[in-house]
Amino acid sequence: MKDAGITILQETPSYTFVISPTVLWVILSVFFILFLTISVIIIYHWTTYSYAPKTVGRVVKIYGFGAALLILSIVTSAILYTTST
Amino acid sequence: MIRLEKDEKILFIIRKHWFVFFVDIISVALLLLIPVTMIASLHYLKQFIDISGNDVALVATASSVVLLFIWTSIFIIWTDYYLDILILTNKHIIDVEQKGLFSRELSMFRLDKIQDITSEVNGLIPTLLKFGTIHIQTAGDDREFLVRGMPKPFEVRHRISKQQSIALKESRVVDISDDSLKKIARS
Numbered sequence: 001m002k003d004a005g006i007t008i009l010q011e012t013p014s015y016t017f018v019i020s021p022t023v024l025w026v027i028l029s030v031f032f033i034l035f036l037t038i039s040v041i042i043i044y045h046w047t048t049y050s051y052a053p054k055t056v057g058r059v060v061k062i063y064g065f066g067a068a069l070l071i072l073s074i075v076t077s078a079i080l081y082t083t084s085t
Numbered sequence: 086m087i088r089l090e091k092d093e094k095i096l097f098i099i100r101k102h103w104f105v106f107f108v109d110i111i112s113v114a115l116l117l118l119i120p121v122t123m124i125a126s127l128h129y130l131k132q133f134i135d136i137s138g139n140d141v142a143l144v145a146t147a148s149s150v151v152l153l154f155i156w157t158s159i160f161i162i163w164t165d166y167y168l169d170i171l172i173l174t175n176k177h178i179i180d181v182e183q184k185g186l187f188s189r190e191l192s193m194f195r196l197d198k199i200q201d202i203t204s205e206v207n208g209l210i211p212t213l214l215k216f217g218t219i220h221i222q223t224a225g226d227d228r229e230f231l232v233r234g235m236p237k238p239f240e241v242r243h244r245i246s247k248q249q250s251i252a253l254k255e256s257r258v259v260d261i262s263d264d265s266l267k268k269i270a271r272s
Contacts, residue, residue, distance in 0.1 A: 015133065015134045015135065016134070016135040016136075016137055017134050017135065017136045017137065018136075018137040018138075019137075019143065024143075024146070028146070028150070031150055031153070035153060035157060038157055038161070038186075039157070041186050042157075042160055042161060042164050042186065045164050045168060045183070045186065046164065046167075049168050049181075049183075049189070050167070050168070051098060051170070055167075059160075059163075063156075063160050066156050067153065067156060067157070070149050070152050070153040070156060071153065073145065073149040073152075074146055074149040074150060074153065077142045077143075077145035077146040077149060078142070078146045080139050080142035080145075081138055081139050081142035081143045081146060083139075084138040084139035084142060085137060085138035085139075
Protein backbone atom coordinates (compact mmCIF):
# COMPACT_ATOMS: atom_id res chain seq x y z
CA MET A 1 0.00 0.00 0.00
CA LYS A 2 1.53 3.37 -1.02
CA ASP A 3 0.00 6.79 -0.54
CA ALA A 4 1.69 10.23 -0.61
CA GLY A 5 5.13 8.92 0.35
CA ILE A 6 3.88 6.86 3.30
CA THR A 7 4.16 3.15 2.66
CA ILE A 8 2.65 0.46 4.84
CA LEU A 9 3.79 -3.03 3.82
CA GLN A 10 1.65 -5.76 5.29
CA GLU A 11 3.66 -8.70 6.51
CA THR A 12 2.17 -11.42 8.62
CA PRO A 13 1.88 -10.85 11.52
CA SER A 14 3.34 -7.30 11.60
CA TYR A 15 3.25 -4.12 9.45
CA THR A 16 6.18 -2.13 8.10
CA PHE A 17 5.71 1.61 8.34
CA VAL A 18 7.86 3.67 5.98
CA ILE A 19 7.77 7.46 5.77
CA SER A 20 9.86 8.93 2.99
CA PRO A 21 12.42 11.53 4.17
CA THR A 22 11.22 13.93 1.43
CA VAL A 23 7.65 13.80 2.77
CA LEU A 24 8.94 14.26 6.31
CA TRP A 25 10.91 17.40 5.35
CA VAL A 26 7.95 18.83 3.39
CA ILE A 27 5.67 18.35 6.44
CA LEU A 28 8.29 19.91 8.72
CA SER A 29 8.73 22.88 6.36
CA VAL A 30 4.97 23.54 6.39
CA PHE A 31 4.99 23.42 10.22
CA PHE A 32 7.98 25.75 10.33
CA ILE A 33 6.31 28.35 8.05
CA LEU A 34 3.16 28.16 10.19
CA PHE A 35 5.24 28.56 13.36
CA LEU A 36 7.10 31.57 11.92
CA THR A 37 3.84 33.27 10.88
CA ILE A 38 2.26 32.81 14.33
CA SER A 39 5.47 33.97 16.03
CA VAL A 40 5.59 37.18 13.99
CA ILE A 41 1.91 37.87 14.85
CA ILE A 42 2.29 37.32 18.60
CA ILE A 43 5.53 39.28 18.85
CA TYR A 44 3.86 42.12 16.93
CA HIS A 45 1.04 42.10 19.51
CA TRP A 46 3.50 42.17 22.43
CA THR A 47 5.54 45.03 21.02
CA THR A 48 2.57 47.10 19.81
CA TYR A 49 0.04 46.76 22.61
CA SER A 50 2.10 46.03 25.72
CA TYR A 51 2.56 48.64 28.44
CA ALA A 52 5.71 47.09 29.85
CA PRO A 53 8.63 46.88 27.36
CA LYS A 54 10.84 45.14 29.95
CA THR A 55 8.35 42.28 30.37
CA VAL A 56 8.03 41.95 26.59
CA GLY A 57 11.82 41.76 26.22
CA ARG A 58 11.99 38.97 28.79
CA VAL A 59 9.07 37.05 27.26
CA VAL A 60 10.53 37.29 23.73
CA LYS A 61 13.79 35.80 25.09
CA ILE A 62 12.00 32.94 26.89
CA TYR A 63 9.78 32.21 23.87
CA GLY A 64 12.72 32.34 21.45
CA PHE A 65 14.93 30.15 23.66
CA GLY A 66 12.26 27.44 24.07
CA ALA A 67 11.31 27.51 20.39
CA ALA A 68 14.97 27.36 19.31
CA LEU A 69 15.57 24.29 21.52
CA LEU A 70 12.51 22.51 20.11
CA ILE A 71 13.41 23.38 16.50
CA LEU A 72 16.94 22.09 17.14
CA SER A 73 15.45 18.87 18.50
CA ILE A 74 13.13 18.54 15.44
CA VAL A 75 15.94 19.13 12.94
CA THR A 76 18.42 16.82 14.72
CA SER A 77 15.97 13.95 15.00
CA ALA A 78 14.76 14.45 11.41
CA ILE A 79 18.38 14.31 10.17
CA LEU A 80 18.97 11.14 12.20
CA TYR A 81 15.84 9.59 10.68
CA THR A 82 16.78 10.68 7.13
CA THR A 83 20.28 9.18 7.39
CA SER A 84 18.91 5.93 8.82
CA THR A 85 16.54 5.17 5.91
CA MET B 86 -2.42 52.27 21.65
CA ILE B 87 -4.68 54.35 23.91
CA ARG B 88 -4.52 58.12 23.54
CA LEU B 89 -5.12 59.99 26.76
CA GLU B 90 -6.20 63.58 27.17
CA LYS B 91 -3.58 66.24 27.95
CA ASP B 92 -4.05 66.36 31.72
CA GLU B 93 -5.08 62.73 32.05
CA LYS B 94 -2.97 60.40 34.19
CA ILE B 95 -2.98 56.61 34.50
CA LEU B 96 -3.67 55.72 38.13
CA PHE B 97 -3.46 51.95 37.83
CA ILE B 98 -3.44 49.13 35.33
CA ILE B 99 -4.96 45.85 36.42
CA ARG B 100 -4.80 42.48 34.74
CA LYS B 101 -7.10 39.50 35.20
CA HIS B 102 -6.32 37.03 38.00
CA TRP B 103 -3.62 34.44 37.24
CA PHE B 104 -6.17 31.66 37.77
CA VAL B 105 -7.95 32.73 34.55
CA PHE B 106 -4.67 32.11 32.68
CA PHE B 107 -4.09 28.85 34.56
CA VAL B 108 -7.53 27.44 33.55
CA ASP B 109 -6.85 28.24 29.88
CA ILE B 110 -3.44 26.59 30.10
CA ILE B 111 -4.83 23.30 31.48
CA SER B 112 -6.50 22.38 28.17
CA VAL B 113 -3.23 22.90 26.31
CA ALA B 114 -1.25 21.07 28.99
CA LEU B 115 -3.39 18.00 28.34
CA LEU B 116 -1.82 17.85 24.87
CA LEU B 117 1.44 16.93 26.62
CA LEU B 118 -0.05 13.46 26.90
CA ILE B 119 0.44 13.00 23.12
CA PRO B 120 4.28 12.95 23.07
CA VAL B 121 4.37 11.09 26.39
CA THR B 122 2.03 8.40 24.97
CA MET B 123 4.02 8.25 21.73
CA ILE B 124 7.29 7.63 23.56
CA ALA B 125 5.74 5.23 26.07
CA SER B 126 3.94 3.16 23.45
CA LEU B 127 6.89 2.91 21.03
CA HIS B 128 8.25 -0.25 22.64
CA TYR B 129 4.77 -1.84 22.62
CA LEU B 130 4.03 -0.83 19.00
CA LYS B 131 7.31 -2.34 17.82
CA GLN B 132 5.77 -5.77 18.41
CA PHE B 133 3.17 -5.11 15.71
CA ILE B 134 4.60 -2.39 13.45
CA ASP B 135 8.08 -2.35 12.00
CA ILE B 136 9.05 1.29 11.49
CA SER B 137 11.61 1.54 8.74
CA GLY B 138 14.73 3.52 9.71
CA ASN B 139 15.48 5.01 13.11
CA ASP B 140 12.12 4.72 14.88
CA VAL B 141 13.30 6.60 17.97
CA ALA B 142 14.36 9.54 15.77
CA LEU B 143 10.97 9.57 14.01
CA VAL B 144 9.06 9.54 17.30
CA ALA B 145 11.39 12.25 18.66
CA THR B 146 10.66 14.41 15.58
CA ALA B 147 6.89 13.99 15.96
CA SER B 148 7.05 14.62 19.73
CA SER B 149 9.12 17.77 19.24
CA VAL B 150 6.62 19.09 16.68
CA VAL B 151 3.79 18.54 19.17
CA LEU B 152 5.84 20.22 21.91
CA LEU B 153 6.50 23.23 19.64
CA PHE B 154 2.77 23.47 18.97
CA ILE B 155 2.08 23.38 22.76
CA TRP B 156 4.83 25.96 23.41
CA THR B 157 3.36 28.36 20.82
CA SER B 158 -0.20 27.79 22.10
CA ILE B 159 0.87 28.67 25.66
CA PHE B 160 2.22 32.00 24.42
CA ILE B 161 -0.92 32.70 22.36
CA ILE B 162 -2.99 32.17 25.54
CA TRP B 163 -0.56 34.33 27.51
CA THR B 164 -0.91 37.10 24.88
CA ASP B 165 -4.67 36.97 25.34
CA TYR B 166 -4.26 37.15 29.12
CA TYR B 167 -1.50 39.77 29.14
CA LEU B 168 -3.24 42.21 26.80
CA ASP B 169 -6.59 42.04 28.63
CA ILE B 170 -6.34 45.02 30.96
CA LEU B 171 -8.40 47.47 32.91
CA ILE B 172 -6.97 50.98 33.13
CA LEU B 173 -8.14 53.59 35.59
CA THR B 174 -7.17 57.17 34.84
CA ASN B 175 -8.24 60.34 36.65
CA LYS B 176 -10.91 60.82 33.95
CA HIS B 177 -11.75 57.49 32.37
CA ILE B 178 -12.03 53.81 32.92
CA ILE B 179 -10.71 51.82 29.99
CA ASP B 180 -11.21 48.13 29.36
CA VAL B 181 -9.05 46.47 26.72
CA GLU B 182 -10.04 42.99 25.70
CA GLN B 183 -7.90 40.89 23.42
CA LYS B 184 -10.00 38.17 21.80
CA GLY B 185 -7.64 35.74 20.14
CA LEU B 186 -4.99 37.10 17.81
CA PHE B 187 -7.14 39.05 15.40
CA SER B 188 -9.77 40.72 17.54
CA ARG B 189 -9.32 43.52 20.06
CA GLU B 190 -12.00 45.50 21.84
CA LEU B 191 -11.48 48.78 23.67
CA SER B 192 -14.22 50.31 25.85
CA MET B 193 -13.75 53.72 27.40
CA PHE B 194 -16.09 55.47 29.84
CA ARG B 195 -15.89 58.81 31.59
CA LEU B 196 -15.74 58.38 35.37
CA ASP B 197 -18.37 61.09 35.90
CA LYS B 198 -20.82 59.11 33.72
CA ILE B 199 -20.69 56.04 35.95
CA GLN B 200 -23.97 55.42 37.75
CA ASP B 201 -23.34 52.22 39.61
CA ILE B 202 -20.46 49.87 40.35
CA THR B 203 -21.03 46.37 41.65
CA SER B 204 -18.48 43.70 42.43
CA GLU B 205 -19.23 40.07 43.06
CA VAL B 206 -17.34 36.93 43.98
CA ASN B 207 -19.13 33.68 43.23
CA GLY B 208 -17.91 30.17 44.01
CA LEU B 209 -15.34 28.44 46.15
CA ILE B 210 -12.21 29.02 44.06
CA PRO B 211 -12.93 32.73 43.41
CA THR B 212 -13.56 33.21 47.16
CA LEU B 213 -10.34 31.46 48.14
CA LEU B 214 -8.23 33.16 45.48
CA LYS B 215 -10.02 36.51 45.78
CA PHE B 216 -11.20 37.24 42.27
CA GLY B 217 -14.56 38.06 40.75
CA THR B 218 -16.61 40.22 38.43
CA ILE B 219 -17.09 43.96 38.34
CA HIS B 220 -20.24 45.46 36.79
CA ILE B 221 -20.19 49.11 35.87
CA GLN B 222 -23.38 50.82 34.79
CA THR B 223 -22.98 54.04 32.88
CA ALA B 224 -25.46 56.84 32.26
CA GLY B 225 -26.87 57.80 28.91
CA ASP B 226 -26.94 54.79 26.69
CA ASP B 227 -27.57 52.30 29.53
CA ARG B 228 -24.43 50.38 28.79
CA GLU B 229 -23.24 47.81 31.23
CA PHE B 230 -19.58 47.22 31.44
CA LEU B 231 -18.57 43.78 32.71
CA VAL B 232 -15.08 42.73 33.69
CA ARG B 233 -14.63 39.10 34.67
CA GLY B 234 -11.73 37.49 36.54
CA MET B 235 -10.66 40.68 38.33
CA PRO B 236 -8.35 40.17 41.32
CA LYS B 237 -9.60 41.79 44.56
CA PRO B 238 -12.85 43.08 42.97
CA PHE B 239 -14.05 44.85 46.15
CA GLU B 240 -10.81 46.78 46.46
CA VAL B 241 -10.90 47.69 42.74
CA ARG B 242 -14.51 48.85 43.10
CA HIS B 243 -13.53 51.00 46.09
CA ARG B 244 -10.68 52.62 44.13
CA ILE B 245 -12.93 53.31 41.13
CA SER B 246 -15.65 54.78 43.40
CA LYS B 247 -13.11 56.99 45.13
CA GLN B 248 -11.77 58.26 41.80
CA GLN B 249 -15.32 58.70 40.52
CA SER B 250 -16.13 60.99 43.46
CA ILE B 251 -13.07 63.11 42.67
CA ALA B 252 -14.05 63.25 38.98
CA LEU B 253 -17.60 64.30 39.90
CA LYS B 254 -16.34 67.08 42.17
CA GLU B 255 -14.02 68.34 39.42
CA SER B 256 -16.80 68.31 36.83
CA ARG B 257 -18.96 70.47 39.15
CA VAL B 258 -16.32 73.14 39.66
CA VAL B 259 -17.18 76.15 37.47
CA ASP B 260 -14.64 78.90 36.97
CA ILE B 261 -16.48 82.28 37.06
CA SER B 262 -13.49 84.56 37.43
CA ASP B 263 -13.32 87.74 35.30
CA ASP B 264 -10.68 86.26 33.03
CA SER B 265 -12.69 83.16 32.24
CA LEU B 266 -15.85 85.25 31.61
CA LYS B 267 -13.93 87.46 29.21
CA LYS B 268 -12.63 84.36 27.39
CA ILE B 269 -16.19 83.02 27.04
CA ALA B 270 -17.42 86.41 25.78
CA ARG B 271 -14.63 86.55 23.19
CA SER B 272 -15.41 83.06 21.93
